[in-house]
Amino acid sequence: MATRSLFLLPGDGIGPEAMAEVRKIIAFMNDKEAAGFSTDEGLVGGSAYDAHGQAISDGDMDKAMAADAVLFGAVGGPKWDAVPYEMRPEAGLLRLRKDMELFANLRPAICYPALANSSSLKQDVIEGLDILIVRELTGGVYFGEPKEIIDLGNGQKRGIDTQVYDTYEIDRISAVAFELARTRRNEVCSMEKRNVMKSGVLWNEVVTATHKARFSDVKLSHMLADAGGMQLVRWPKQFDVIVTDNLFGDMLSDIAAMLTGSLGMLPSASLGAPDAKTGKRKALYEPVHGSAPDIAGQGIANPIAMIASFAMCLRYSFNMVAEADRLEAAIAAVLDKGLRTGDIMSDGCQKITTAEMGDAILAAY
Amino acid sequence: MATRSLFLLPGDGIGPEAMAEVRKIIAFMNDKEAAGFSTDEGLVGGSAYDAHGQAISDGDMDKAMAADAVLFGAVGGPKWDAVPYEMRPEAGLLRLRKDMELFANLRPAICYPALANSSSLKQDVIEGLDILIVRELTGGVYFGEPKEIIDLGNGQKRGIDTQVYDTYEIDRISAVAFELARTRRNEVCSMEKRNVMKSGVLWNEVVTATHKARFSDVKLSHMLADAGGMQLVRWPKQFDVIVTDNLFGDMLSDIAAMLTGSLGMLPSASLGAPDAKTGKRKALYEPVHGSAPDIAGQGIANPIAMIASFAMCLRYSFNMVAEADRLEAAIAAVLDKGLRTGDIMSDGCQKITTAEMGDAILAAY
Numbered sequence: 001m002a003t004r005s006l007f008l009l010p011g012d013g014i015g016p017e018a019m020a021e022v023r024k025i026i027a028f029m030n031d032k033e034a035a036g037f038s039t040d041e042g043l044v045g046g047s048a049y050d051a052h053g054q055a056i057s058d059g060d061m062d063k064a065m066a067a068d069a070v071l072f073g074a075v076g077g078p079k080w081d082a083v084p085y086e087m088r089p090e091a092g093l094l095r096l097r098k099d100m101e102l103f104a105n106l107r108p109a110i111c112y113p114a115l116a117n118s119s120s121l122k123q124d125v126i127e128g129l130d131i132l133i134v135r136e137l138t139g140g141v142y143f144g145e146p147k148e149i150i151d152l153g154n155g156q157k158r159g160i161d162t163q164v165y166d167t168y169e170i171d172r173i174s175a176v177a178f179e180l181a182r183t184r185r186n187e188v189c190s191m192e193k194r195n196v197m198k199s200g201v202l203w204n205e206v207v208t209a210t211h212k213a214r215f216s217d218v219k220l221s222h223m224l225a226d227a228g229g230m231q232l233v234r235w236p237k238q239f240d241v242i243v244t245d246n247l248f249g250d251m252l253s254d255i256a257a258m259l260t261g262s263l264g265m266l267p268s269a270s271l272g273a274p275d276a277k278t279g280k281r282k283a284l285y286e287p288v289h290g291s292a293p294d295i296a297g298q299g300i301a302n303p304i305a306m307i308a309s310f311a312m313c314l315r316y317s318f319n320m321v322a323e324a325d326r327l328e329a330a331i332a333a334v335l336d337k338g339l340r341t342g343d344i345m346s347d348g349c350q351k352i353t354t355a356e357m358g359d360a361i362l363a364a365y
Numbered sequence: 366m367a368t369r370s371l372f373l374l375p376g377d378g379i380g381p382e383a384m385a386e387v388r389k390i391i392a393f394m395n396d397k398e399a400a401g402f403s404t405d406e407g408l409v410g411g412s413a414y415d416a417h418g419q420a421i422s423d424g425d426m427d428k429a430m431a432a433d434a435v436l437f438g439a440v441g442g443p444k445w446d447a448v449p450y451e452m453r454p455e456a457g458l459l460r461l462r463k464d465m466e467l468f469a470n471l472r473p474a475i476c477y478p479a480l481a482n483s484s485s486l487k488q489d490v491i492e493g494l495d496i497l498i499v500r501e502l503t504g505g506v507y508f509g510e511p512k513e514i515i516d517l518g519n520g521q522k523r524g525i526d527t528q529v530y531d532t533y534e535i536d537r538i539s540a541v542a543f544e545l546a547r548t549r550r551n552e553v554c555s556m557e558k559r560n561v562m563k564s565g566v567l568w569n570e571v572v573t574a575t576h577k578a579r580f581s582d583v584k585l586s587h588m589l590a591d592a593g594g595m596q597l598v599r600w601p602k603q604f605d606v607i608v609t610d611n612l613f614g615d616m617l618s619d620i621a622a623m624l625t626g627s628l629g630m631l632p633s634a635s636l637g638a639p640d641a642k643t644g645k646r647k648a649l650y651e652p653v654h655g656s657a658p659d660i661a662g663q664g665i666a667n668p669i670a671m672i673a674s675f676a677m678c679l680r681y682s683f684n685m686v687a688e689a690d691r692l693e694a695a696i697a698a699v700l701d702k703g704l705r706t707g708d709i710m711s712d713g714c715q716k717i718t719t720a721e722m723g724d725a726i727l728a729a730y
């Protein structure tokens with residue numbers, strides 16, 4: 001069978017520890033299931049900066065572009081706070097997203113039944129929660145030009161960022177949201193601030209047009225992004241798929257993740273457009289959580305988000321649906337058994353290490 | 366005694382109903398306490414558009430500029446969804462903020478003890494919550510130029526908004542936050558996205574410098590805005606004062622408001638710089654909630670946010686601290702008695718109308 005190429009970028013902080021658990025699963029699938037994964041590994045973020053003064057090297061970028069899928073850990077930490085803006089750890093992630101044209105960021109916010117009680121929200125508000133945030137990832141204020149600080153003299157500076165969206169960018173991300181809604185509860189809510197932003201006016205207009213032209217079977221609603229944030233906190237189960245821009249998506253998906261009380265549990269997928277010839281999409285999979293430098297290197301980090309990101313990789317990059325289902329079920333089973341890393345520990349459960357969690361999930365797979 | 370001039374802009378939806386209850390309180394204070402309020406009234410939002418094709422007329426703008434304080438209800442509704450962008454209801458509010466230079470938006474998020482159970486968050490997470498969001502209100506992506514939609518041909522358009530902050534704008538809003546923190550628990554958390562936005566880099570730099578130069582007695586921390594949103598949901602009591610820009614402030618203050626479960630209860634104040642001669646600040650007071658067109662005209666809206674906004678007006682524009690305290694205590698007392706409008710109704714409480722709520726608060730004052 002054809003080789004499935006994975007490029008691993010563990011990054012900084014708890015990234016490498018979490019990635020080590022995914023390596024175990026890959027090795028198991030190669031051994032026992034002849035899955036045919038080939039892996040290569042590179043540096044990103046602060047560790048790349050330390051090695052060669054850049055948040056990702058051109059060589060590693062080439063490997064990321066060539067791989068079937070990239071698995072990404074996390075980047076950043078106080079060690080690199082004073083690094084110049086262009087070389088800061090996040091620049092590596094942003095370059096991967098931009099150069100690979102990963103415009104569609106899928107962030108499921110689900111509440112694992114075993115953890116329904118660990119949220120700051122009331123149990124009935126989040127129990128059974130299953131929403132999907134589709135965030136635009138290569139446009140908006142993250143990449144628009146001008147983006148600069150100008151010295152105005154007299155001790156005054158001016159900081160400028162530019163929010164830009166073109167019709168085609170809004171069309172393609174909303175198409176992804178509509179397509180995914182069809183595989184779920186068939187509802188999309190689009191969020192922007194059309195009452196103050198011209199890009200929001202265009203966003204609203206294009207989503208509406210794309211819906212009318214190609215997806216009128218899906219139920220579409222619109223919400224202002226501030227009201228959307230409120231509604232996520234008030235009653236998140238009202239949503240199925242939420243589609244929104246890069247910056248609102250950053251805020252709203254983090255809030256949605258925190259609602260579930262399972263921040264250390266949530267995966268994400270970032271996808272490009274299907275290749276015209278092969279139909280393959282470039283893809284990068286990463287946990288929603290950050291590099292957590294405060295607990296790095298102690299072997300206590302929660303590897304579940306990273307493992308769940310690999311499950312998304314099986315599903316979206318390799319169409320290995322049965323294996324993805326099995327891996328996700330294994331995560332739920334381990335939680336049901338009461339096994340917990342420190343971040344999700346609660347009374348009556350058993351506290352285990354990063355490696356023990358990886359082993360337990362593999363045993364349940 | 367000198368006349369205290371108030372300019373009332375009830376606006377659309379439930380705005381006029383809520384404002385009617387404030388009128389009762391003003392009349393009472395004039396009658397019984399010789400408070401010397403003079404009032405005038407104008408149109409804003411959709412009702413202004415209906416009357417003269419603009420979201421606020423020049424005449425009413427002049428009156429707003431001349432008044433000691435503006436009391437603002439709410440604007441907007443589906444009736445005006447198709448109105449051209451420049452004349453949409455929100456344009457009236459944005460013009461007031463910009464032309465009056467109301468750069469400092471104070472949004473307290475407090476949890477009334479009687480309502481601690483009505484939040485979607487667990488009671489221990491929000492009980493006793495008392496945080497203050499200080500939002501920059503006249504800059505950022507709300508007003509930066511270019512702000513436009515360009516036709517690129519071939520069915521493609523480009524929507525552009527510009528996020529701009531100058532040193533002096535960041536300095537003056539952070540000074541407001543530090544000053545207010547001194548009257549509270551003496552802690553400020555500044556939120557931006559310096560990892561992706563140059564305006565965020567400048568924001569962080571200026572807040573740090575202003576702190577060092579003039580407010581080093583206040584405890585200052587920094588958080589990325591997305592992490593800040595998560596922390597608000599996880600454990601909001603970790604914050605005292607949060608200072609942030611216009612757009613992040615819009616999102617974060619709405620989320621904070623929703624946390625309390627008391628959205629219909631929360632006031633805001635928007636203040637300008639003190640006049641060089643008189644020391645007076647231009648000021649506008651408005652509830653955080655919107656115009657709620659679905660329940661408008663039925664006499665069931667909750668007037669508490671509007672009344673609490675008037676209490677902020679007493680405090681900040683007229684230094685009537687005792688009266689402000691008394692009015693806020695009256696609100697709490699009425700809630701303690703179990704009187705509720707429909708939006709905050711719960712078992713064992715008595716459901717009352719907008720007018721009955723206004724009367725009850727006045728009786729408890």
Ligand SMILES: CC(C)[C@H](C(=O)O)[C@@H](O)C(=O)O
Nearest residue numbers: 090093094250558560561591
């Ligand atoms: C690390 C940072 C640049 C990134 C972002 O802002 O997109 C992160 O917050 C995320 O959501 O993936």
Ligand SMILES: CC(C)[C@H](C(=O)O)[C@@H](O)C(=O)O
Nearest residue numbers: 193195196226455458459615
């Ligand atoms: C009505 C709208 C323009 C306004 C804003 O976005 O500032 C509102 O959401 C607010 O927070 O006061």
